[in-house]
């Protein structure tokens with residue numbers, strides 16, 4: 001999800017360069033998997049049947065088939081920061097760093113608020129903002145792609161409200177967007193809209209917000225590495 005991309009190429013595409021990892025040949029073209037960067041985190045799994053699929057499902061709820069109470073139940077299973085809870089695929093499916101920033105800005109909630117501290121009206125706001133943000137971007141990206149293959153896959157979209165906009169003015173209030181940096185990622189937020197004007201300290205918070213990616217990939221077991 002970070003550096004992996006799929007490309008649609010003419011039939012029998014050659015694997016050119018170190019970034020090309022695999023090609024799946026179809027009569028009308030080749031689906032090529034690439035990994036940009038040097039981290040070598042790409043992996044392929046071969047699964048059989050629905051049971052096989054379930055073995056790699058972290059179990060998070062689907063926001064579009066859930067209601068407010070199951071959403072709240074999932075996110076309060078543990079007392080976590082909103083940022084970590086939203087991006088944990090064991091709790092909610094399909095929300096990463098970029099869209100959790102957008103959701104929290106839309107809901108006007110702080111990324112470090114603990115899920116056990118949220119008031120009923122804030123749960124309503126968070127649930128509505130989560131659905132609205134994902135719906136908006138799903139529709140938007142679908143219409144941009146139209147009938148073509150989605151080649152411009154990125155977590156940084158120029159119309160995003162906060163994500164990737166450190167130092168730029170907030171679209172709602174004009175205040176400069178802030179950031180909390182950790183490992184190889186950052187969280188963006190607006191202090192005026194989300195944290196009661198409080199600028200959150202970088203270092204002390206990084207532990208609270210760290211993603212759970214590593215633990216999740218451990219759950220999947222060792223990847224299948226074909227001889228190449």
Ligand SMILES: [Zn+2]
Nearest residue numbers: 170173190193
């Ligand atoms: Zn703002």
